[in-house]
Amino acid sequence: MFTEAAEAPAAVERMLAGNAEIFAALGRRLREAPPELVLTCARGSSDHAATFAKYLIETRTGTPVASAAPSTASVYGVAPRLRRTLCLAVSQSGASPDLLATVDAAVRAGASVAALVNVADSPLGERADWLLPLHAGPERSVAATKSFIASLAALLQIVSAWTQDASDLGELPALLAQSWECDWSPLVEGLRDARGLYVLxxxxxxxxxxEAALKLKETSGLHAEAFSTAEVRHGPMALVGPDFPLLVFRQPDETAVGVETLAADAAARGTPVFVAGGAVPGAIALPTPDASAAATPLLQVQSFYRAAAQLAVARGFDPDRPPHLSKVTETV
Structure with a gap:
C-alpha cells in the first residue's frame, strides 16, 4: 500500500499525457451534445470517486449527476430510461458482474458509456464508447490507492476538456509528490489507540x-464513518466527544466557513479534531499544499494514504492484507 500510493504522482502524469487526445475528443462531444444527465456507476473506492464526480460536474457544468444502484439492473432486472445520458463507470478491475449489468442496462436504455478503468482490456473497457485508461499500473495491495487518485485526476481532466478550463489541473503530479511528503504524523499518533471516529x-x-473512512476500516480496524458536515449535526454529533475524534477535510471554496465552524465547535467541547487544509482554533492542522478547490481533495487523500499505511502498522495490522477481503470484489 505504501509503495503503490507513493507511485500516484507518476501514475497521474502518465494518465494525463496518455489520454490527452481521447479526453479532448470527449470534451468536444460533451459541448456539442451536452447530456441531460450523468449517471455514475461504481463500487467501493471507485464510488467515492463518483461522489467527487457529482460535485465536480454539477458545480462546473450545471449538469445533474445521479448514482446508479447496480442492484436495480443486476438483481431486479429493471430497464432505466436514459436517453441523452452519459453513463460514467469507474472501476479498478472493470470486472464486477453488477457493474457490467448496470452498464449493459444503460446501453440498452440509450446511454453512452465513458469508462475510467485501470485494466483497459477488461470487460468494462470492451463495453465503453469512451475508454479512459487510468494508467496506474498493477495494484497488488488490496487497498486501492494510486488507482483512486488517478480516477479523481481523470475526472478533473474530463471536466477540464468539457469546460475548456484547465485551471484545476495545474502542476498536479508535482503537487501530489509534495503532498506525499506532508507530515501527518499527529493523525497517526492521535488515532493509534482510537476505537472509532467520524471523517467529515x-x-x-x-x-x-x-475514501478515508473506508481505508481506516479496512487497513486499521477502525470503525470510521463518513458524513457531510451538513448532515453530521442531524443526530450523529451526539457521539462526538473526548473519546470520539473527528478527521475533517476542508477545501478552499464556499463550503470552507461551514466546515471550519463545525470543527471549531467540536474542538471547543474537548473533541480531538484533525483538520486537513486549514487552521481551526483548538484543532490539529494537517498540512495541505495550496491548490484549487477541486485539486485539493486529491492532495489530501495522497497525504492521508501515507498516514493510513503508517497507522495500520502502528496498530498491529498489515495494510496490504486486510482480513476477509480480496483485491477484486465481484458483486452480483
Whole structure:
C-alpha cells in the first residue's frame, strides 16, 4: 500500500499525457451534445470517486449527476430510461458482474458509456464508447490507492476538456509528490489507540472523507464513518466527544466557513479534531499544499494514504492484507 500510493504522482502524469487526445475528443462531444444527465456507476473506492464526480460536474457544468444502484439492473432486472445520458463507470478491475449489468442496462436504455478503468482490456473497457485508461499500473495491495487518485485526476481532466478550463489541473503530479511528503504524523499518533471516529467533508471534499473512512476500516480496524458536515449535526454529533475524534477535510471554496465552524465547535467541547487544509482554533492542522478547490481533495487523500499505511502498522495490522477481503470484489 505504501509503495503503490507513493507511485500516484507518476501514475497521474502518465494518465494525463496518455489520454490527452481521447479526453479532448470527449470534451468536444460533451459541448456539442451536452447530456441531460450523468449517471455514475461504481463500487467501493471507485464510488467515492463518483461522489467527487457529482460535485465536480454539477458545480462546473450545471449538469445533474445521479448514482446508479447496480442492484436495480443486476438483481431486479429493471430497464432505466436514459436517453441523452452519459453513463460514467469507474472501476479498478472493470470486472464486477453488477457493474457490467448496470452498464449493459444503460446501453440498452440509450446511454453512452465513458469508462475510467485501470485494466483497459477488461470487460468494462470492451463495453465503453469512451475508454479512459487510468494508467496506474498493477495494484497488488488490496487497498486501492494510486488507482483512486488517478480516477479523481481523470475526472478533473474530463471536466477540464468539457469546460475548456484547465485551471484545476495545474502542476498536479508535482503537487501530489509534495503532498506525499506532508507530515501527518499527529493523525497517526492521535488515532493509534482510537476505537472509532467520524471523517467529515462537504461538496468536493465528501468523496475524500468517504475514501478515508473506508481505508481506516479496512487497513486499521477502525470503525470510521463518513458524513457531510451538513448532515453530521442531524443526530450523529451526539457521539462526538473526548473519546470520539473527528478527521475533517476542508477545501478552499464556499463550503470552507461551514466546515471550519463545525470543527471549531467540536474542538471547543474537548473533541480531538484533525483538520486537513486549514487552521481551526483548538484543532490539529494537517498540512495541505495550496491548490484549487477541486485539486485539493486529491492532495489530501495522497497525504492521508501515507498516514493510513503508517497507522495500520502502528496498530498491529498489515495494510496490504486486510482480513476477509480480496483485491477484486465481484458483486452480483
Amino acid at each position: 467533508g462537504r461538496g468536493l471534499g465528501l468523496g475524500a472523507a468517504q
